[in-house]
Amino acid sequence: MADEDKSKKLWGGRFTADLAAPALDFTESIAADSRMIAEDIWGSQAHAIMLAHTQIISEEDLREILYWLEHARTEYGAGRLQLRPELEDVHMNVEVFVREGAGPEIGGRLHTARSRNDQVVTDARMHLRTRLLDIGEALAALQEVLLEQASQHTETVMPGYTHTQHAQPISAGFWLSAYASMFQRDQQRLAAAYERTNLCPLGAAAIAGTSFPIDRELTARLLGFDGLVPHALDAVGSRDFMAEALSALAILATNLSRLAEELVLFSTYEYGMLELPDAYASGSSIMPQKKNPCIAELTRARTGAVIGRLVQILTMLKAVPGGYNRDLQEDKPPLWDALDTVDGILRVFTPMLAGTSLNTERMEQLVGANFAAATELANFLVRERGLPFRTCHEIVGGLVATLISEGKTLDDYERVQQLLAEAGEELTVEEITQIVDPTACLHRQVSLGSTHPQQVGAIIENLQTAVAEIRQQLTAARNQIKHARHHTDDIIQHVLASSPLSECEM
Numbered sequence: 001m002a003d004e005d006k007s008k009k010l011w012g013g014r015f016t017a018d019l020a021a022p023a024l025d026f027t028e029s030i031a032a033d034s035r036m037i038a039e040d041i042w043g044s045q046a047h048a049i050m051l052a053h054t055q056i057i058s059e060e061d062l063r064e065i066l067y068w069l070e071h072a073r074t075e076y077g078a079g080r081l082q083l084r085p086e087l088e089d090v091h092m093n094v095e096v097f098v099r100e101g102a103g104p105e106i107g108g109r110l111h112t113a114r115s116r117n118d119q120v121v122t123d124a125r126m127h128l129r130t131r132l133l134d135i136g137e138a139l140a141a142l143q144e145v146l147l148e149q150a151s152q153h154t155e156t157v158m159p160g161y162t163h164t165q166h167a168q169p170i171s172a173g174f175w176l177s178a179y180a181s182m183f184q185r186d187q188q189r190l191a192a193a194y195e196r197t198n199l200c201p202l203g204a205a206a207i208a209g210t211s212f213p214i215d216r217e218l219t220a221r222l223l224g225f226d227g228l229v230p231h232a233l234d235a236v237g238s239r240d241f242m243a244e245a246l247s248a249l250a251i252l253a254t255n256l257s258r259l260a261e262e263l264v265l266f267s268t269y270e271y272g273m274l275e276l277p278d279a280y281a282s283g284s285s286i287m288p289q290k291k292n293p294c295i296a297e298l299t300r301a302r303t304g305a306v307i308g309r310l311v312q313i314l315t316m317l318k319a320v321p322g323g324y325n326r327d328l329q330e331d332k333p334p335l336w337d338a339l340d341t342v343d344g345i346l347r348v349f350t351p352m353l354a355g356t357s358l359n360t361e362r363m364e365q366l367v368g369a370n371f372a373a374a375t376e377l378a379n380f381l382v383r384e385r386g387l388p389f390r391t392c393h394e395i396v397g398g399l400v401a402t403l404i405s406e407g408k409t410l411d412d413y414e415r416v417q418q419l420l421a422e423a424g425e426e427l428t429v430e431e432i433t434q435i436v437d438p439t440a441c442l443h444r445q446v447s448l449g450s451t452h453p454q455q456v457g458a459i460i461e462n463l464q465t466a467v468a469e470i471r472q473q474l475t476a477a478r479n480q481i482k483h484a485r486h487h488t489d490d491i492i493q494h495v496l497a498s499s500p501l502s503e504c505e506m
């Protein structure tokens with residue numbers, strides 16, 4: 001067989017036949033891999049530079065290899081690099097591109113001291129890290145909108161719910177900032193997943209490392225990683241960093257879905273506490289009056305898919321023996337899908353919430369209608385009359401039962417006064433008015449983290465600071481990746497200009 005033919009065949013030596021068409025269809029991973037073309041080219045550039053730096057290949061060979069890798073990059077940038085399914089995956093596509101361009105004598109050296117096993121997981125980590133940064137930024141934007149809305153409503157009363165029943169008066173700012181607070185933990189989980197993701201497996205080769213004197217630290221640096229996955233067998237065979245990222249995504253989606261659920265409820269006629277912007281709601285094809293919260297509903301539904309993706313990857317992993325197994329190719333589709341889904345939710349949620357208006361009159365009407373201030377009445381008796389809390393609970397419980405049977409509320413002050421007197425507690429109407437007033441209820445909550453406007457204001461400020469810090473960390477991480485890319489580019493340009501590699505800072 002001529003040398004040229006050999007370079008086209010994936011692994012000529014051992015095989016007497018090409019992969020059968022149905023076998024190729026079954027095994028190729030072009031669809032999931034096409035997202036990692038840029039990463040695969042960059043990874044190959046860094047690897048080739050390292051091979052020359054450690055004198056495993058010559059600088060002449062490096063120049064030729066880099067020339068063709070750069071060519072692949074421009075072709076890809078111009079939308080002209082189509083991955084060929086017959087080459088199985090992105091790694092073979094990029095390598096064959098170089099081999100066809102540079103010829104087998106030179107192009108055939110690129111894969112020295114490297115395996116697709118370390119290559120694929122390097123590409124995947126590089127792609128995932130960028131998507132985690134995207135999601136962190138999109139989530140920060142959502143938090144900012146929530147906190148901005150919350151800061152305008154620290155004095156706006158609404159019913160706080162437990163068991164979906166009126167519980168106690170809270171402020172709308174308290175309600176909204178609770179989500180910003182939850183999302184801050186999602187930020188932490190995403191950051192932790194990022195930390196475990198941005199480590200370089202390249203150089204692990206197939207499983208055992210390599211007998212070439214490679215410099216793993218150098219490739220890790222050129223690719224913008226924070227460090228290495230040192231253990232070669234672990235590096236090629238483990239995907240728990242993906243499960244961790246998916247887990248962070250599934251929890252984030254779950255929190256988003258809970259917000260979605262409240263948006264659906266609170267925008268109903270029955271609650272009537274908020275109005276979604278027209279541009280983020282749908283109509284009905286038959287019922288002219290309808291305005292449907294479809295984005296929130298789809299968020300609830302798609303959260304199921306994200307959770308499913310987590311379960312999918314865990315189930316795929318749980319019986320995979322150590323080292324690389326082809327099962328691991330099935331890691332990317334669920335990961336990409338979950339990233340796309342969560343990213344999509346965040347991108348639509350932020351403008352939807354920014355345009356959502358609160359019906360503060362309705363909130364105020366609801367908060368006074370159904371005994372939300374009952375706990376405060378009991379607390380008053382504890383504080384001012386020195387009674388045990390359980391006794392006061394009993395007194396107010398009985399009072400509420402009577403008011404309900406009479407169709408009255410706590411705002412029927414005189415009746416409340418009478419009923420309290422019957423229980424042996426004399427209060428003035430002014431006192432009662434003040435006790436059950438929802439705004440006064442907010443202002444009476446003195447504990448740390450309560451719904452008191454000052455507490456909520458402080459929480460909002462702290463969260464705004466925390467979100468700003470997250471934004472800084474995300475920007476720093478992005479810059480590290482950008483600088484690494486520029487560093488690699490500088491070396492490439494230097495080598496392509498036929499200057500010696502020894503002049504390059506590594």
Ligand code: ARG
Nearest residue numbers: 029089116117120324328329
């Ligand atoms: N397409 C493969 C994947 O996504 C690349 C690694 C293949 N390695 C191998 N030894 N077959 O996992």
